[in-house]
Amino acid sequence: MNDARRVALEEMIARVALGDRSAFDALYDATSAKLHAICISLLRDRPEAEETLQEVYINIWRSAGRYSANGLSPMTWLITIARNRAIDRLRAREARPGFAPAEAAAVVPSPDPGPELSTIRSQQQSLLAACLDELGEAQAGAVRAVYLEGLTYAELAAREGVPVNTLRSWLRRGLLRLKDCVSR
Amino acid sequence: MSDELPPPLTPEEEDEVLAAEMALGLVSDEDAQRGVARLAEDPAFAQRVRDWQERLAGLADELTPVMPPARARQRIREDLGHVHAPLSEVIDSRIGWWQRPWALFSGVAAVLALALVLLMPVLNGRDLPGYRAELVSADATMRVDARVEGREVEVMLMDGTVPEGRDWQVWFLMPDGSAPISLGLVAREGPMRTTLPSGTDMVEGVRIALSDEPAGGSPTGRATGPVFAIAPLTPA
Numbered sequence: 001m002n003d004a005r006r007v008a009l010e011e012m013i014a015r016v017a018l019g020d021r022s023a024f025d026a027l028y029d030a031t032s033a034k035l036h037a038i039c040i041s042l043l044r045d046r047p048e049a050e051e052t053l054q055e056v057y058i059n060i061w062r063s064a065g066r067y068s069a070n071g072l073s074p075m076t077w078l079i080t081i082a083r084n085r086a087i088d089r090l091r092a093r094e095a096r097p098g099f100a101p102a103e104a105a106a107v108v109p110s111p112d113p114g115p116e117l118s119t120i121r122s123q124q125q126s127l128l129a130a131c132l133d134e135l136g137e138a139q140a141g142a143v144r145a146v147y148l149e150g151l152t153y154a155e156l157a158a159r160e161g162v163p164v165n166t167l168r169s170w171l172r173r174g175l176l177r178l179k180d181c182v183s184r
Numbered sequence: 185m186s187d188e189l190p191p192p193l194t195p196e197e198e199d200e201v202l203a204a205e206m207a208l209g210l211v212s213d214e215d216a217q218r219g220v221a222r223l224a225e226d227p228a229f230a231q232r233v234r235d236w237q238e239r240l241a242g243l244a245d246e247l248t249p250v251m252p253p254a255r256a257r258q259r260i261r262e263d264l265g266h267v268h269a270p271l272s273e274v275i276d277s278r279i280g281w282w283q284r285p286w287a288l289f290s291g292v293a294a295v296l297a298l299a300l301v302l303l304m305p306v307l308n309g310r311d312l313p314g315y316r317a318e319l320v321s322a323d324a325t326m327r328v329d330a331r332v333e334g335r336e337v338e339v340m341l342m343d344g345t346v347p348e349g350r351d352w353q354v355w356f357l358m359p360d361g362s363a364p365i366s367l368g369l370v371a372r373e374g375p376m377r378t379t380l381p382s383g384t385d386m387v388e389g390v391r392i393a394l395s396d397e398p399a400g401g402s403p404t405g406r407a408t409g410p411v412f413a414i415a416p417l418t419p420a
Binding site for chain 2: 011014015018020021024025028032033034036037038040041050053054057058061070071072073075076079080083084087091128129143144146147148150152153172175176179182
């Protein structure tokens with residue numbers, strides 16, 4: 001995401017926070033296809049993805065005022081809202097107790113909004129791709145399956161045919177290697 | 185993947201992994217309580233979670249965007265109460281307020297007409313060249329006069345008080361519907377003087393608007409608060 005787009009999105013969110021409906025429409029035009037794709041990827045069900053997308057934009061309209069305090073780049077904030085909402089629906093559908101709502105980690109105010117964030121993020125993006133490659137197909141695939149399809153440790157373990165604890169330990173180490181790689 | 189148990193993670197590694205799992209939505213119940221508490225109490229940990237959110241969001245770029253059906257937007261508008269009576273729906277909501285000021289205008293116009301009649305003797309006596317606009321709020325408690333001579337602009341608060349902690353921003357609206365251009369803030373006392381910014385011209389159909397903004401003016405360069413007065417600049 002280039003700087004001009006980031007600034008445009010931040011301005012739209014700021015105007016949405018002030019109740020500007022035309023800015024809300026513009027934000028929807030600019031981002032709804034991407035957020036819809038995330039909902040579809042996680043939920044694998046078009047009607048439910050569409051319903052989730054509606055909840056996501058209602059949430060965005062209501063919480064835009066808190067955006068500037070959370071320190072995330074605008075697209076990450078929007079993606080996180082969409083993903084968390086879809087994950088919560090997924091977990092509710094699976095009636096899987098034992099998983100905390102993803103929304104819990106959604107809005108954490110930051111004391112440092114970090115104006116350099118977008119540059120950092122675009123660097124991180126290419127770095128992320130390189131580091132996932134370095135991680136190897138199996139672990140990178142598992143990270144993608146968790147992020148884009150919402151798989152749990154148990155589901156991954158079943159897919160790989162290993163005990164959950166083994167899988168968890170393996171993926172946790174993969175995440176640490178990923179962090180080490182992108183921090184280099 | 186091996187079935188042997190690897191050496192346990194260090195506390196530092198445990199934190200990092202928990203942050204990643206929070207961002208991924210992979211946290212089990214027992215860890216979730218710990219994690220949520222940490223988010224509130226430990227800014228460094230909260231930052232780790234945000235870093236993971238930022239890091240992982242790049243994965244969403246691998247997805248091909250899918251346009252949602254039009255009814256999705258319609259339902260969002262209905263849920264938020266943004267849907268108006270069918271007649272007003274004709275107005276495209278993507279058109280900026282400066283391009284469809286008729287609703288605001290009709291309220292202001294009546295007050296303006298009355299004000300003009302009352303002020304006519306005064307205006308005639310002052311013999312000012314250039315263009316003028318009188319900006320009067322719908323309830324007629326606030327009035328701001330604007331005058332343009334050549335490229336010189338003078339804006340003066342005539343009635344009412346700018347609230348503490350707020351500012352009234354003056355906008356120059358070209359007749360071509362382009363985005364409003366800020367001329368500055370209304371002074372609390374005395375005139376505010378400025379010159380027309382480059383790219384603007386005093387042509388027929390130019391209007392002036394006032395919006396209510398946070399102290400110091402709009403943080404975004406566009407009107408963010410309610411526009412409470414709008415008026416054409418007419419030859420004085």
